[in-house]
Amino acid sequence: MTRTTQQATALIVDDEPDIRELLDITLSRMGIAVQTASDLVSARDILAKAPPQLCLTDMSLPDGNGIDLVAWIQQTCPQTPVAVITAYGSMETAIEALKAGAFDFVSKPVELPRLRELIESALRLPDEEPDNDPTSEPSLLLGESDGIRRLRAQTRKVARSQAPVFISGESGSGKELVARMIHLQGPRRDAPFVAVNCGAIPSELMESEFFGHRKGSFTGATDHKAGLFQQADGGTLFLDEIADLPLAMQVKLLRAIQEKSVRPVGGEKEIPVDIRILSATHRSLAEQVQIGSFRQDLFYRINVIELAVPPLRERPDDIALLARHILERLARDYECEPVSLSDAARRQLQQHTFPGNVRELENILERAFTLCEDDRIDVDDLQMGDTPAVPKPGPQPVINTGTSAEHEAPSGNSVPPIPEDGELDLEHYLETVERQAIEKALEATKWNRTAAARKLGISFRALRYKLKKLGLD
Structure with missing residues (x-):
């Protein structure tokens, strides 16, 4: 159940009567x-x-300060979100309040539109903190290990705040899933969740991608474009691999976060944005600060709260549960019968160190899903040994190198020639070969999939998987 303004109550704590009256009138x-x-x-x-259902407190009080009250509320009535009113420009104090557990902060002089926005966001928080909130999609963080239980509890807690969260963890460990959990359990869950890999954006396009641009601002800018900040307005912006941002972009990002506004490339006015920032990287940001490749002020701004995602090797007892979930999802996605793991296959997975974490487990199981027979994955299907698996017998496509007649494919089963300079998109090339072989087998069997699979020397499940993957289904 979510708070509503019709039934909401609020406490205003301030030693200045004029401020109390202003806030009283606004909330009333x-x-x-x-x-x-x-x-x-x-x-x-x-x-x-x-x-x-809401508390607003000034930072400076006659018998203490607002952070003292935030800490007391966290211990006594943690379901009450508390926002702190800070002096203008006191970002360090605001961050200290967020670390103590404040929902958000607002600076003096209080801007009423910003205050109303904060209040409406706080009132969208659920009244209770259930163990299994249906809106949180608990399957995103599967596992019963102590590390995962602790992480789920932490995500529920930080979801109630607007504080920036930094998510640390190895590649493939599930940092984006943690970010989605935070978003889905918080007051912004009905607004956009925008995820961006900072390392995948060319440096010359970063400012335009983050802040947008106006038509004609540079060559190729044929229309106005909203940036990632504007796309995430009202919701959450997840900055993955934030350590890959160049220093010049870090300065602009810090300003946008602090000012809560952006200026598109070629624009003349600042555009206000209301977003929550979540960020992640597999690197140590503290080390990046020490060597000078990451700004310390930005580090402190995004690292108000840190969550660490445990690697898969530290929770081997979760592997069987994760594997079952992944295999069930594959069966649904490719409209195949579900498969199970043999005891020997399960033991091998649990003994593996998984340097690629959950992403590696997904890749292993997706491959095994297409190779296994009789709806059961055995050790050989996992292909986790040092030696490559021997392909199962079956007709092999003839690759035309384009160099001599003896290498040509039979008529009607031609494949694209390999360029003489040897440069090609291997993944696209192999996909083309695979597509042509499957189409020919289906045509030869009058689209009898069982017979086509037999003709190709693969299992029926493997054929269903490939048909779906190649868009031939």
Whole structure:
């Protein structure tokens, strides 16, 4: 159940009567029942009797500070989100409040549109923190190991905040899945989740990709384009492999995060954006700061809360559960009968160190899924040994090298020639060969898939998989 403005209550904590009155009027006009307190003692008394659905507190109070109240709320009534009102430009104080557990912060002088935005976001939080929230897609973080249980609990907790989260972990360990879990369990779950691999964007296009551009701002800019920040407006922007950003782009990113606005390339005005930043990399950001390849100020801004994703080798007992889930998904995706692992195959997987983590497990199982017979994956199907697996007998396509007549394919079964300079897109080339061989086998058997699979020397499941993958289904 989510809070609504019709039923919401709020506590305002500030020692300045004028500020309390301004906030009281603003929240009352939003349909929120308001209580006020001028110090920590009276605020704690109100919170202890009947925790409201939102708390706004000034940082400076006569008998303490707002961070003290944030910490007390975290211990006493953690379901109440608390936002801290900070002095203008006090980013260090704001980050300290977020680390203590504050939902968000707003700077003085308080901008009412920004305040309303914050309140509406806080009121979209669920009233309770269930173990299995159906909106969180728990299958994204499967496992019963201590590390995964702890990570799931951490994602539920940080999802209730607007603090930037840095997700560390090895390649293939599931950092983007953690980011999606945070998004899906938070107040922004109905808004966009935009993921970008920072290392995959050419440096000369980065500013345009992140902030957008105006028509005619550079050669090729034939129309206005919204950047990633604008695409994620209202939702979450996940910056994967953030350590790959060049220093010049880090400066611009830091400004956009702090100012909550962007200026498109060729634009004259700043465009406000409301996003939550999540980031990740497989590198050590602290080491990148030390060697000077990552800005320290940006590091502190994005690393308010850090979550570490455990590698697969540290949770071998989760492998059987993950494998079953992956195989069930493959069966659904390729409309095949589900398959199971033999005990020997399961043991081999659990003994493997998985340097590529969950991504490697997925690749191994996808290959085994197409090779296995009788709906059962055995050790040989996994192909995890040092020696390559011997291909199963069956007709092999004849590759035309284009160099002599004796290498030509039989008429009607031609494949693209290999260029004389030897340069080619191997993946596309092999896909073309495979497509032609399958189409010929289907034509020869009048599209009897069982007979075509037999003719190709592969299992029926392997043929179904390839048909789906190649778009021939």
